[in-house]
Amino acid sequence: MRGMSSRASALVAAAAILVTACSTTGTPAGGGAVDQGKPFVFASTQFSPVTEQENMRKKILAAYQGASVDFITDQSAVILNRISAEAKAGGEQQIGLVGIENGEFAALVAAGAFDDITKIADKHKDQKIPQDMLTLGKVGGSAQVYIPWMQATYFMVASKQALQYLPTGADVNALTYTQLVAWAKNITDKTGQKKFGFPLATDGLIHRLIQGYFYPSYTGGLVTTYKSADAVTMWNDMKELWKYSNPQSTTYSKLSEPLQSGEIWLGIDHVARLIDVLKAKPDDFVAVPAPAGPKGRYYMSVVIGLGVPKSSPNKAGAEALIDHLLKPETQILTLRENSFFPVVSVTMPSDLNKGLQLEADAVAKQASAKDAKVVPLPVGLGAKGGEFNKAITDTFVRIVLKNEAVPTVLDEQGAIIQKIMTDGSVKCWGPDGSSSGPCQVK
Amino acid sequence: MRTRTEQFLPFALLLPSIGFLSLLIVIPMVQALLLAVMAEGGGFTLENFQRMVADVNFSDAWRNTLLLLILIVPLQIVLALAMALLINSRFRGHGLFLYIYAIPLAISDLAAGILWLAVFTERGYLNSTLQSAGVIDQPILFLSFDNLAGILTAIVIAEAWRATAIVLVILIAGLQLIPRDYFEAADLFGANRLRRTVHVVLPLLRPSLQSALIIRTIFAFQTFAVVFALAGRNMPVLAGEAYTWYATNRNEHVAAAYAVLLLGLTIVATVVYLRVLGLREAEVQR
Numbered sequence: 001m002r003g004m005s006s007r008a009s010a011l012v013a014a015a016a017i018l019v020t021a022c023s024t025t026g027t028p029a030g031g032g033a034v035d036q037g038k039p040f041v042f043a044s045t046q047f048s049p050v051t052e053q054e055n056m057r058k059k060i061l062a063a064y065q066g067a068s069v070d071f072i073t074d075q076s077a078v079i080l081n082r083i084s085a086e087a088k089a090g091g092e093q094q095i096g097l098v099g100i101e102n103g104e105f106a107a108l109v110a111a112g113a114f115d116d117i118t119k120i121a122d123k124h125k126d127q128k129i130p131q132d133m134l135t136l137g138k139v140g141g142s143a144q145v146y147i148p149w150m151q152a153t154y155f156m157v158a159s160k161q162a163l164q165y166l167p168t169g170a171d172v173n174a175l176t177y178t179q180l181v182a183w184a185k186n187i188t189d190k191t192g193q194k195k196f197g198f199p200l201a202t203d204g205l206i207h208r209l210i211q212g213y214f215y216p217s218y219t220g221g222l223v224t225t226y227k228s229a230d231a232v233t234m235w236n237d238m239k240e241l242w243k244y245s246n247p248q249s250t251t252y253s254k255l256s257e258p259l260q261s262g263e264i265w266l267g268i269d270h271v272a273r274l275i276d277v278l279k280a281k282p283d284d285f286v287a288v289p290a291p292a293g294p295k296g297r298y299y300m301s302v303v304i305g306l307g308v309p310k311s312s313p314n315k316a317g318a319e320a321l322i323d324h325l326l327k328p329e330t331q332i333l334t335l336r337e338n339s340f341f342p343v344v345s346v347t348m349p350s351d352l353n354k355g356l357q358l359e360a361d362a363v364a365k366q367a368s369a370k371d372a373k374v375v376p377l378p379v380g381l382g383a384k385g386g387e388f389n390k391a392i393t394d395t396f397v398r399i400v401l402k403n404e405a406v407p408t409v410l411d412e413q414g415a416i417i418q419k420i421m422t423d424g425s426v427k428c429w430g431p432d433g434s435s436s437g438p439c440q441v442k
Numbered sequence: 443m444r445t446r447t448e449q450f451l452p453f454a455l456l457l458p459s460i461g462f463l464s465l466l467i468v469i470p471m472v473q474a475l476l477l478a479v480m481a482e483g484g485g486f487t488l489e490n491f492q493r494m495v496a497d498v499n500f501s502d503a504w505r506n507t508l509l510l511l512i513l514i515v516p517l518q519i520v521l522a523l524a525m526a527l528l529i530n531s532r533f534r535g536h537g538l539f540l541y542i543y544a545i546p547l548a549i550s551d552l553a554a555g556i557l558w559l560a561v562f563t564e565r566g567y568l569n570s571t572l573q574s575a576g577v578i579d580q581p582i583l584f585l586s587f588d589n590l591a592g593i594l595t596a597i598v599i600a601e602a603w604r605a606t607a608i609v610l611v612i613l614i615a616g617l618q619l620i621p622r623d624y625f626e627a628a629d630l631f632g633a634n635r636l637r638r639t640v641h642v643v644l645p646l647l648r649p650s651l652q653s654a655l656i657i658r659t660i661f662a663f664q665t666f667a668v669v670f671a672l673a674g675r676n677m678p679v680l681a682g683e684a685y686t687w688y689a690t691n692r693n694e695h696v697a698a699a700y701a702v703l704l705l706g707l708t709i710v711a712t713v714v715y716l717r718v719l720g721l722r723e724a725e726v727q728r
Contacts, residue, residue, distance in 0.1 A: 077689045192580075201674035202686060247586035248564055251674035261565040386692035394498050397675065401587060 038069040038314040043083060043323065045074045045076040045104060046304055047338055050271075055337035064324040067317035069096070077386070080104060086311050087113035093311040096316040099149055102136050102303040107382025115308045116143035120319055124326055128345035131231025136376065137305055145270045146305030149325055150340035152271050153301055154208065155362045156288050157255070157278065161287070162265035165190055173365055174293040177217065181237055184244035184266060195381050196245040197264030201253035205270050207389040210396060213268065215239065216431040217293025224432040226417060227398030227410045230294070235399050235406050242400045250401070259285065270302070271359055275339040285340025287358040289366035297371045298431065304340065335360075379429035384420050391416045414441045473703070477698035490699040497696075499678035502525025507680045511662045513594065514601050518658055519651070521602060522609035527639065530617045539612070547607045558600035559585075562672065585672060593673045600668050607660060609654045616650025617643070652719040659711045663704050681705055685686070 046054050054073050073079065077101070086093035089107065108114065121134060121144045133148040158172065165184040166172060175183075184196040199205050210220055218234035219225035238250060246252075246264050254273035258264045260280055267274075268290055277284060292300050306325065309316045324330055331342035339359065352360065366372060381388050395413045398404045418441040420426065428439035456463050481487040494500060525543055529536045546554065561567045562584045569581040583594040620643065629636045644651075666682035684700035 075689050077692050082691075202670055202682075202690070204674075245563070247583060247588060250587045250676040251559065251563070251585055251672070253674075258564075261563075263564045383692050385692055390691045398498060401675075 008283055037067045037317050038096075039070065040312065040314045040317055041094045042069050042071045042097045042099065043079050044071070044073045044077045044093045044099035044304075045101060046070075046073065046099060046340070048073050049272075052338045059337050060325075060333055063173060064321060066194065066302070066320040066324070067314050069317075069321060076104065079173055080108070081271070083108055083113060083309065084111060086362055087309060089327070090311060093105060094313060095309055095311070096312040096314050097321055098307050098309060099304055100218070100307070101377060102305060103377040103381065104143055104145075104382050105139050105305065105307065105383060108307075109141070109145050110269070110382065113307075113311075114145050115310055115312070116145070117147060117308055117319075117322075118144040119221060119309075120144075120322055121147050123323075124344070127326060127328075129326075129343050133343060135304055137302055138301055140380070140389075143283070145305040147322060147326070148343040149304045149306045151303050151343055152207075152340050153299055153363055153366065154213065154268055154270050154290060155274070155299070155359075155366055156266065156268045156290050157196075157259055157274050158286050158288060159262070159265035160284055160286060160383075162187060162195065172286065173228040173288050174369065177214075177234075177237055177241075177291045177293050180291045181241045181244070181264075181407060182406055184241055187265065188244040194244050194246045196243075197252055197255050197258050197267035198245055198249040199252050199267070199269050199273065200249045201251050203253045205273070206396060207392045208300060208377070209268055210392050211378060211389075213290050213298055214293070216298035216373070216375055217291070217295055217370045220295035221432045222430070223421065224428060224442050226441045227407075227414050228442065231410065232406050234293070235410075238396070238400050239403075271341075271363070272339050275355060277355075278358045279353060282354035282358055287362035289362060289369055289372075292369075292371050296373045297366070297369050298373045298375055299366050300368065300377060301374050302377060304342070325391060338359070375430040379426060380426050381420070384424045384426070387416065388420050417441050443650050460555040460663075461568065469667070474698045478702045480695065482695060490695040493696050494683075494699045497683075499683055503680050504684045505680040506669075506677050507663065507665075510597065510601070510665060510679065511659065513598050514605075514665075515655070515658050515659070515662055517598065517602055518606045518609050519655065521550050521606050522613055522654070523651075525553060525606070525610050526613035526617055527643070529614060543610055544607045544727055546604045547611075549604065551604065551665075551667030554600060555668035558596060558603070558668070560669050562596045573681075587676050593677060596672050597669055597677070600672060601662075601665065604668065605658070608661070609658055611645065612650050612654040616647050620646045648719055652715055655719070656712050656715050663708055663711075680707075692709070 042124075046317050047053055053071070053073055056073075061069060061071060079098075083095060083098055084107070085098075086095050086110070104346040105114075120436040121129075122136070124147065133151075134144070137144055137146045137148060139145045151277050156175075163172065163184070165183060165186040167179055167186060170176075170179040170183065179276060180196075184194075187195045188194065197208070199206060214234055215225070215231065218237075219228050219230040221228075225231055227334045235342065246258065248258075252258055252264075254276075255264065255267040255269040256274050256278075274287070278287060283288070289297065291297070306322050308315060309321075325334075326344055328342070328346040329343060331344055331346055334340055335356065336344060336353065339356065341363065348360065367374070378385060391413050394416075395409055396414070398409045399406055421438045421441065425438045427437070428435040432439060478490055479486050479488070481489060490629070505676060527539055529543075549557070559566070564581045564583055564585075567576070568584070572578045575583065583589060584596055586592065609656075624642050624646065627639065628642050633641065664681045666685060669677055669679050670682060675701050680700055684697050684704065687700060688697035
């Protein structure tokens with residue numbers, strides 16, 4: 001037994017050396033008031049692609065001079081489970097700082113997992129983080145649960161080869177969904193190929209497109225307009241669009257790959273899932289705002305926030321890391337390396353990579369379009385977020401892929417969504433406005 | 443007369459593996475069973491199983507899992523048997539074959555799936571080879587969502603490539619256990635190669651075939667990474683649903699219900715194999 005435990009501790013020691021060796025980030029500055037202290041883990045649901053992780057560890061964290069930090073990332077559920085497990089265990093744990101999506105905070109906040117970091121937020125006042133983002137960071141309460149770290153959105157990318165098939169009168173920078181369908185149809189009619197792509201693989205983000213783009217643009221809502229006549233129109237348009245979409249879309253988890261190989265010419269996806277093709281072939285593609293529906297050009301804003309768990313082993317270290325991540329130069333580095341946009345006020349450098357410049361322009365055009373309306377990721381669903389996404393995606397699969405009758409599917413899936421809203425007493429958010437009780441499917 | 447120590451020695455020797463099995467298998471299994479029958483707020487319920495059965499993907503997942511099982515397992519057993527017999531015939535360079543056959547064993551499921559996706563996708567290796575050879579003008583959409591046969595074929599090929607070697611290794615071990623005397627006796631009676639294989643090798647290989655079948659069937663029930671890569675959302679399978687309910691939909695109770703279903707199926711399959719292929723006392727003595 002003693003042999004076992006000494007071997008185990010040797011292993012732990014070896015692992016600790018490895019971790020420290022991998023995560024030591026530069027030599028500490030001499031004479032600074034920088035906190036050293038206990039090493040801690042920075043856990044995030046973002047940057048899961050290996051290259052992004054490496055960028056984070058080797059570049060974005062390189063100039064940080066504080067206690068040793070181990071950046072970890074994984075599938076959202078894995079990271080969130082670990083955060084909540086450490087919160088449940090209480091005392092002093094390993095995770096010192098978390099960087100997760102706005103919508104992922106709610107359940108953890110309800111479990112009392114985070115410190116109030118109003119003081120840290122006040123310290124960064126002069127960096128001009130938008131006030132509505134800071135308010136989001138209070139997650140419906142009065143305490144500052146998280147400080148915005150970076151932001152992202154979804155937009156459309158089109159191959160220049162497709163531009164010649166644009167329907168007459170359509171402006172590629174101000175498309176409507178009707179024009180998009182006509183465009184995709186035109187391509188199929190002229191070339192015989194189906195060139196629109198949906199991110200429909202099991203880890204694709206189709207649910208976000210439905211929640212933040214299709215539904216609100218057609219119906220002005222999501223839950224409260226789920227079964228409306230406008231929704232039926234939207235689904236019929238989607239069925240029409242599917243006719244001109246690459247039938248291999250069900251294997252697409254990020255659209256940059258089929259765009260780059262030429263399997264598709266058009267698609268809407270998350271910036272991080274489009275940037276590879278823009279960086280690789282900036283001269284062959286255009287990045288444009290998402291289309292508009294009858295109710296406006298709705299787009300989704302993804303805010304990633306930084307929160308300090310109550311069980312953080314090194315709170316001063318966490319604060320030092322937040323300070324580092326919010327520095328304008330770190331924010332621009334994060335944009336350069338991992339394509340997420342700054343939340344603090346920065347002057348954009350003129351030497352931005354061509355692909356990044358395309359992305360930045362598209363995001364700016366989308367946000368400043370005169371019919372633009374922004375919605376957040378679903379709020380307040382907590383652990384039920386996954387099931388809500390499934391209910392939405394299943395609606396798409398049943399109506400569009402399996403060709404089931406629209407009203408039947410909306411009734412059946414609507415009942416599932418209502419149960420999620422009622423069981424979790426989830427109030428309406430974003431496009432649906434607000435409600436006093438659970439949001440009602442209509 | 444046995445001493446006390448001798449009586450207890452076997453049990454003492456078994457203790458480490460019992461400890462190991464309970465820690466890593468029995469306890470998690472009981473936990474999964476409990477998760478499957480517990481409601482989210484606590485208390486026992488069958489709701490998780492009802493949700494599983496009522497889910498859009500359940501009947502498809504059930505059909506696809508069985509379909510893949512029926513297509514993959516017999517194919518792999520036949521392929522592995524042929525390969526094992528080939529290697530066992532000890533021709534020159536047979537060792538090299540074993541190494542080549544075993545390469546896919548070192549590759550993870552998902553990596554194998556992505557590798558075959560690169561082969562079968564619209565602009566993949568297969569289509570570009572066929573196009574450059576002038577066989578086809580336009581790429582063929584093997585993995586189109588409405589081309590179930592194409593997707594199934596791709597998955598069966600990928601799985602056969604990836605996991606036949608496991609069966610092969612078991613069968614080769616089994617072949618090498620067969621005493622040479624039997625072959626000499628068969629030769630003495632003038633049996634040709636085919637008769638020798640059918641009447642001597644196959645019956646004596648039965649225990650190995652049995653383990654290979656059991657292991658392969660359990661793996662077939664667990665298949666999902668290759669399916670995810672090649673078919674994406676198109677082809678739900680039971681193990682994939684368990685994973686999705688846990689990791690994506692974040693409901694560990696329904697995920698556990700799927701796991702319990704898979705456990706039940708695996709036990710049934712194992713019992714069937716043990717019964718059908720089981721060694722009977724008389725045969726061993728014959």
